Amino acid sequence: MSRAPEPPPPADHAAPPAASVFEPVHDRYGLRLALVLGNQAPGGVCPWAAAGRCHHCDIGLGEGRALDAPANLARLAWLLAHHAADLERVAHLVVYDSGSVLNPRELAPEVLDAVLAAARGLPAARVVSLDTREAFVTGPALARVAGALGPGLVARITLGLESADDRVREGALAKRMPLAAVARAIDALGQAEAALGPGRFGLDVNVLVGGPGTTPATTVDDAVATARWAAERARAAGLGVDLNVHPYYPSARGLGRFPDHPRCPPELTARAVLALTAAARALAPGAGVFVGWQDEGHDHEPARRDEELARARAAFDAFNRGQDPGALAPLLAR
Ligand code: SF4
Structure with a gap:
């Protein structure tokens, strides 16, 4: 593979909000870098949020x-320049746009093409994850992504399921994300994988741990049931699956709707990760798990977040990197 392209000089106006500049971390693939682009929908707001169809x-x-397309291309150039020292080692590129990366109204096709071209130029890249609502996972969209990436890179589609329990996902989180629609998207991904050959696509599923609709007594069971649902659907579709685990923190919208719902402590997250990892791997032996902790500045309890990271980050980082549940032992012993 060719060397990473020389990034153009950064334009300061293109800089994202500081909290949206993710720190590179390690996961099962190697160095993981998340790029947060702007959303091009009116007001920069995800259309599901704008329409009151998702309150998550x-x-x-x-x-x-x-952002318009030129501004987003400048954002991409800024991000590549900012991370220039790490680009040659990036194995897993994760792409966000505060909404759906595969919706052309939220991310113009030329911007997506530029992101995918940049990924293709990364010498160590193996995997590109694209975060999107289920509605945009279609055969033509997937063919476009695969064509732009070429056969050397796996395109993983990230779906924010959060919980397979309708009472949690549709009731408490108000995601307006029917399981049947998510299953259709997964099947479309599986069909694209079958059409283009093995190893072109994979599935990432977000799992929210300890969010509204759960209690400390039901959190682990909810996470396990969600992991099982995702693993079963992925296996049926002929796809590998990774689970992105996010402990709940009170955001502005979360606080507004659930002022008394507590944040999820690392110890409970670790118990959920241990259980859901075992459950997912029993159904899909190659399943990966990643515990995410970067919050784009939306955690309304930053001091508690810092305190939690001080005692938990090393264990989560070790788990993310090595995928060994034993790495969570320091948290499980507390
Ligand atoms: S979870 Fe996704 S669809 Fe819902 S508001 Fe957030 S970005 Fe929009």
Whole structure:
């Protein structure tokens, strides 16, 4: 594979909000870098959030402005220049846009093409994850992605399921994300994988741990049931699956709707990760798990977040990197 392209000089106006510049971390593939582009929908707001059709996250509210395609291309150039020292080692590129990367209204096709071209130029890249709502996972969209990436890179589609329990996902989180629609997207991904040959696509599923609709007594069971649902659907579709685990923290929208719902402590997250990893691997032996902790500044309890990271980050980082549940032992012993 060719060397990483020389990034163009950065333009300061293209810089994202500081909290949206993710620190590179390690996962099962190697160095993982997440790029947060702007959302190009009106107001820069994810259309599901704008229409009141999803109340889950503050990230969908965007950064207070809509970027157009030239501004987003400048953002991409800024991010590549900012991370220039790491680009040659990036194995896993993760792409966000405060909404759906595969929706051309939120990310113009030329911007997506530029992101995929940049990924293709990364010498160590193996995997590209694209975060999107289920509605945009279609055969033509997937063919476009695979064509742009070429056969050397796996395109993983990230779906924010959060919980397979309708009472949690549709009731408490109000995601307006029917399981049947998610299953259809997974099947479309599987069909693309079957059509283009093995190893072109994979499935990432987000799992929210300890969020509204759960209690400390039901959190682990909810996470396990969600992991099982994702692993079963992925296996049926002929896809590998990775689970992105996010402990709940109170965001502005979360606090507004559930002022008394507590954040999920690392110890409970570790118990859930241990259980859901075993459950997923029993159904899909190659399943990977990643514990995410970077919050784009939306955690309304930053001091508690810092305190939790001080005692938990080393264990989560070791788990993310080596995938050994034993790495969580320091948290499970508390
Ligand atoms: S979870 Fe996704 S669809 Fe819902 S508001 Fe956030 S970005 Fe938008």
